[in-house]
Amino acid sequence: MNNKLDSNTRSRNQSGMDRVIEKSKWQEYRKPLISVAVVLLALSVFWFLKPDAGRALKVQNDRIVVSTVSSGEFDDYIPVRGQVAPLKTVYLDAIDGGRVESVYVEDGAQVNAGDLIVELSNTQLQLDVIAREAEVTEQLNNLRNTELSLERNRLDHKRNLVDINYHIIRLDHEIGRLKPLVQNNLVDASSVERLQDEYDWYIAKREITLESQSTDERLQKIQMEQLRIAGGQLEKNLKVASRNMDALKVRAPVTGRLTAFDLEVGQALSRGMNIGQIDDPESFKLTANIDEYYLARVDLEQTAALSSGGRDYTLSVRKIYPQVKNGTFEVDLVFSGDEPDGIRRGQTLQINLQLGSPSESLLIPNGAFYQDTGGNWVFVVTLDGLKAVKRNVRLGRRNLRYIEVLDGLESGEQVITSPYTNYLDMDRLELQGE
DSSP states (O other): OHHHHHHHHHHHHHHHHTOOOOOOHHHHHHHHHHHHHHHHHHHHHHHHHSTTOSOEEEEEGGGSOEEEOEEEEEOOEEEEEEEEEESOEEEEEESSOEEEEEEOSOTTOEEOTTOEEEEEEOHHHHHHHHHHHHHHHHHHHHHHHHHHHHHHHHHHHHHHHHHHHHHHHHHHHHHHHHHHHHHTTSSOHHHHHHHHHHHHHHHHHHHHHHHHHHHHHHHHHHHHHHHHHHHHHHHHHHHHHHHHHHHTEEEOSSSEEEESOOOOTTOEEOTTEEEEEEEOSSOEEEEEEEEGGGTTTOOTTOEEEEEETTEEEEEEEEEEEEEEETTEEEEEEEESSOOOTTOOTTOEEEEEEEOSOOEEEEEEEOOTHHHHHTTSEEEEEOTTSSEEEEEEOEEEEEOSSEEEEEESOOTTOEEEOSOOTTTTTOSEEEEEOO
């Protein structure tokens, strides 16, 4: 019976351990799904990171210019076109205006200092001069009358003082003679007292007269000084008016060539109107318009080179006009030494303006691509020459031939330097053809 129980117990235990557990569908497909997801993720990452991602355009090789990045000396200059202008110019103006009476020279003529150029007339100015002459004459007459009056007053005071002093001396003598007689009772004392009173009166009168004379002299000096100042000012005004009258005869202030001069007899000129200019025919300067990009880099005394007639000439920046017009600013350059022979006003010359000293740099040839990208990126040709990939770079100074590379390129790499007008939205170019 025990054997039977053990057999039954083993049967139950065996049946409990061998029970089949069914698997869920998620557990069945989990590993394949995870593998597929990993593969898709890897493909997506590869797609976005691979070099050929982005927009592409097929381009024929003969339609682009490919240049090589190289190391070399960068000469920091810019080409500039300068216009020849006189170094010194004197402008002629009609100071008070007027009517043209006579013209003595023609435009473009060579004149010497003092030569009569044109004669004007101005009725109002002539009347003004006459009025000022009358004012001066009247003021001078007033000054003379005042001087005579003051002199007469001075003489009157002097005459009064002489009379007063005479009476004081006379009375002093009489009192001196009568006092002994009064003491001896020979003369009445009232007589001496009367003389003494008169003596005291003249003494007081002399003090008042002296004080009056001093006050009159002080006031007279002030009045005379004021009259002289007023008279002097009127005379200055008269001289100015006279000079303006003389200025109606316009003369050449310096020797040179008369230009911008176009007057006709009978023509009316307004006050201060410019009627021409005289240019120095021996010395010249160059005026140049430079791109505003270089405004912060152009400074006084910077040098420029000019080649003319087989010779080299040096110029320097004398003046910078900071006003920007139409994207350019103006500078004046003067010759440092000899000037080219035969240059004429208005002639255009090509010069190279030196902005800095030469230095060793990484260079790429200057090209039209810079205007399209602003130097922020370029298309770099791959090693196999089949593609050109867009790459961000940092470029520096430019001259006529080269652009300085600061970052993003290495020596020996090739870049496209022709215009990018049709490729601005592309990420790479597929290069085709020989």
